[in-house]
Amino acid sequence: MATRVEWAERVERWERSGLSAEKFARREGYKPKQLYWWRWKLRADGPSPPSSTETPRSTETPRFLPVHVVADVSPVVAEPIEIALPNGRVVRVRPGFDPATLERVLALAAEETPC
Structure with missing residues (x-):
């Protein structure tokens, strides 16, 4: 049996x-x-x-399944960067910013005078 x-x-x-x-x-x-x-x-x-007489599964021939590759069409949504200044102001910068403009904005925001 x-x-x-x-x-x-x-x-x-x-x-x-x-x-x-x-x-x-x-x-x-x-x-x-x-x-x-x-x-x-x-x-x-x-x-x-x-059991001790069984062959481990890792020695079996792997079975392959069909795979369908599709292009990723979802847009990548990057989070904005937040810069907290010592005076309490926060500057949020979205992806694709102009570095020269950011530099001027940070200089103005860092001033102690009210905006």
Whole structure:
């Protein structure tokens, strides 16, 4: 009689094979109902801890899925920079600012005289 671990391996091989339960079971020598029942049972019970005889998953051949690459059309929204001056004034600078203009604004904002 096959163990739970053996059935887990069988069900996994069946699912990887892409074959119907009938074809896979006929090829392996057991009944399709057994595959369906064990798949249900294993899923209902959750994953079992690996035994010492099981092959680690990291040694399996990876399965690749189709990928569709699309251009990123969402605009990048940069946050404004906030400059807090010692006199309590705050200057908010949006992306794409003119450095020369910012320099003049900071000089004016840094003055102690009211704006």
